[in-house]
Ligand code: SF4
């Protein structure tokens with residue numbers, strides 16, 4: 001089926017070329033990072049994880065959200081999703097690949113990455129994250145590809161795929177839960193040390209992932225002959241609305257606990273995140289945008305009249321994506337380090353090369369999505 | 384597997400140190416020994432022969448009240464001994480020992496009405512060689528591990544630089560080599576390995592010196608004798624004696640990490 005990705009319209013060619021270019025630029029700067037060290041980024045002794053690990057965290061959520069298509073279709077027989085479950089699985093594939101790339105890009109010694117396998121450490125959450133992410137990648141490649149292949153041949157998918165699809169449901173939950181445990185199990189980082197971290201991750205994932213899927217479906221409808229169907233898109237939109245509401249609720253719950261208990265080690269981080277500390281308020285400004293966009297998006301998604309109008313729905317999905325990207329792909333990781341254990345406030349500002357590398361990895365992921373979706377559309381519309 | 388490897392490394396390290404270092408150790412010793420208390424709680428005869436210092440549970444007492452303001456003797460000695468680079472900027476900073484404000488080291492134990500003499504103390508901070516170290520728990524390669532004698536060690540040849548340990552350490556004891564440290568080492572001491580860019584490092588309780596029968600560099604460098612090192616499991620050791628006599632604090636002991644640096648003010 002791969003050959004279907006090779007020929008396409010002019011627009012497709014330009015898009016692919018653009019993504020290749022961005023990936024190439026990212027790779028160029030990554031080579032510079034390899035040469036100079038991670039000092040090329042904005043990370044420091046105090047803020048020792050930055051944009052890379054934050055993208056990783058955000059993208060695990062995007063990957064996990066495929067379950068929001070698979071579960072209704074396979075467990076509740078929600079027929080409208082039948083056409084697009086593969087889109088969810090393919091999105092998951094590309095998101096997991098981005099996750100793994102971001103982890104590798106973040107390593108100080110890439111040449112020793114295999115040490116994680118050579119010296120497996122079951123007490124380390126990172127070890128389990130590696131296990132579940134790779135497993136999830138495999139499951140989604142196999143199920144997505146096999147189902148599409150059978151589609152092409154006009155036969156029902158082989159029976160062994162079904163159990164694998166069922167396994168993918170709890171597995172999706174696991175990848176984001178384990179990722180949350182990376183943070184929530186650390187003593188002395190009051191911002192992350194909260195049992196609601198995993199539920200919060202899942203809620204925001206089930207909003208940002210499906211929002212992205214809606215956008216992709218709308219793009220496919222506009223530029224190709226594939227239409228996901230009004231019903232599927234509207235169901236997804238409702239999922240986004242509920243998940244977003246839950247996500248906002250969870251954040252408010254966190255704020256209550258921290259600010260009503262007034263325990264400084266919990267409160268300080270959140271103050272930094274939303275208001276800034278001692279004049280350091282760059283992240284707080286971003287979070288302001290995140291909060292406003294989340295509320296606007298929620299309103300647009302709840303009111304049926306706005307939700308059912310495609311352009312407004314598209315806008316709402318963009319806002320959801322932006323809001324949750326700021327929250328998770330920027331604020332969540334960095335704020336855990338500020339203030340530091342020794343009460344210092346060290347700002348983190350990503351550098352140019354760091355941003356170029358980050359964009360490069362995103363471009364790589366988009367390229368994978370593009371190619372997979374191209375194949376999907378070709379198979380689906382040729383019949 | 385792992386314990387065997389460590390045991391082996393330990394033995395090999397001690398053996399190698401014995402082969403390579405005796406003369407060097409002797410020189411250092413003769414310079415340092417006379418005034419040095421046998422804080423390990425070992426009979427002086429043993430501690431003076433250059434045979435390895437051993438303990439069930441190494442620990443240190445820092446008598447912060449003795450530290451004159453602005454004194455950096457322990458830091459300099461440590462960083463010189465271990466080829467710690469000096470990047471001269473906060474972002475790339477690597478350090479094994481720090482000097483921090485009392486109010487930052489013990490935020491929960493200080494308050495504004497305390498005597499200024501206490502609030503304004505500059506407190507030396509080290510890796511706490513935690514009894515229950517979160518950094519060891521999270522390390523995905525076992526590059527950070529705890530020895531039977533309590534020293535939390537790093538294998539610089541195994542570390543992948545994921546910095547999970549830095550997020551996990553609640554004390555900010557760890558540094559990442561964000562750049563190649565070698566050009567920034569003021570004076571490289573060939574007796575101790577240098578690190579490469581991309582690995583994490585931290586205080587090792589001078590395990591390489593203990594193996595040669597010498598006390599940690601910071602302990603011997605301190606003119607005020609503010610740092611006391613020894614076996615916590617030995618009731619006769621100096622650390623135990625001090626802990627018996629005086630009220631002591633540990634950094635954020637509420638976290639359950641079991642820090643093994645005890646502070647007396
Ligand atoms: S102080 Fe930090 S680095 Fe040292 S053992 Fe404890 S957790 Fe690990």
Ligand code: SF4
Nearest residue numbers: 522542543545546548
């Ligand atoms: S940076 Fe090195 S020592 Fe720290 S957790 Fe990662 S592999 Fe272990």
